[in-house]
Amino acid sequence: MIVGGAVYALIKDWDTPLFSSIAFHIVSALSGIIILKLAFNAAGNGGRELTKGRVGDIPRMETNRLVTTGIFSCMRHPMLFGLTLLPLGWGLLLGSPTFITRIAPLEMLFIIVMVIIFEEMEVKRKFGEAYENYRQEVPMVSFRRKCLKWLFFGKEN
Known part of the structure; x- marks a missing residue:
């Protein structure tokens, strides 16, 4: 989606003044780099906390225990919240007005x-x-300052 959206947007934007x-x-581009960095920080910080949900010998990306600590005490889907920032960061990095204003919001x-x-549905099925x-x-998700700081910078306070 991101690559296809980028190709479409760049073709549409190619001859525009902006x-x-x-x-x-x-x-x-600078804004895009910052947003992409924040998105990857969110994935990393959430992923580190999510490893507490792995008990025993199970596959790397699986959990068998509900994680409600750390950033997960602030929001249920911190990693996916970070993931929603990727299209916007990518659009800004490309400098494509069409991607920023049309494609990124749709992908988000x-x-x-x-x-x-x-x-x-999956988590409810798994943990009841x-x-x-x-x-x-x-x-x-939470937009409280404490939660966002924790999500993007790995600090609780």
């Missing part, structure tokens, strides 16, 4: 819908009532 602006590309929405439909109780107490 795409031809060096100043726009400098600001856009697609990621959110997939989380709501598939990830929530314990997850339902957790779900009632902890939001899917």
